[in-house]
Amino acid sequence: MKPATIDMLRAHLLVASLTAMGIEVLLCIALPLLPISPSFFTSTPFRLFALAAIVGGVVVAREFAHAEFARAVRRHHAIPAHTGTWQVAAATECPRHWLVVLHLRLTGQPFVLAAH
Numbered sequence: 001m002k003p004a005t006i007d008m009l010r011a012h013l014l015v016a017s018l019t020a021m022g023i024e025v026l027l028c029i030a031l032p033l034l035p036i037s038p039s040f041f042t043s044t045p046f047r048l049f050a051l052a053a054i055v056g057g058v059v060v061a062r063e064f065a066h067a068e069f070a071r072a073v074r075r076h077h078a079i080p081a082h083t084g085t086w087q088v089a090a091a092t093e094c095p096r097h098w099l100v101v102l103h104l105r106l107t108g109q110p111f112v113l114a115a116h
Contacts, residue, residue: 008108012058015106019057023050065103072100087114 040046072078077094081087088100088111097113104111 004108004110007105011102011105015058015061015102016054019054019061020050022057023053061102062106065099065106068096068099069103072097081112085110085112087112 069078072088072094075094077097078086078088078100086104086109088094088097088104094100101111101113
């Protein structure tokens with residue numbers, strides 16, 4: 001497998017696992033407050049809901065990252081290099097460069113961190 005593909009899959013798995021962790025934290029907070037039987041968590045509707053929530057979390061993260069990437073391109077914090085890679089400005093220049101880098105990783109585009 002190409003390194004860019006591995007990086008892209010790794011980024012998707014990271015976002016999915018962080019989304020699952022967030023759902024688990026919300027359930028741990030809500031569980032004492034709601035009268036839910038433990039058998040509910042092994043049911044098919046709950047599993048489908050969890051899967052849909054994780055996929056939705058990945059889609060939302062991709063949209064936020066894409067919007068920040070578009071903003072970085074407009075402000076010249078991310079510029080295409082001559083080699084086909086993107087140059088992304090360092091953290092001091094681009095306020096949310098981690099979202100720009102996340103977008104590039106999720107889309108499998110090569111990039112380098114550069115200082116403007």
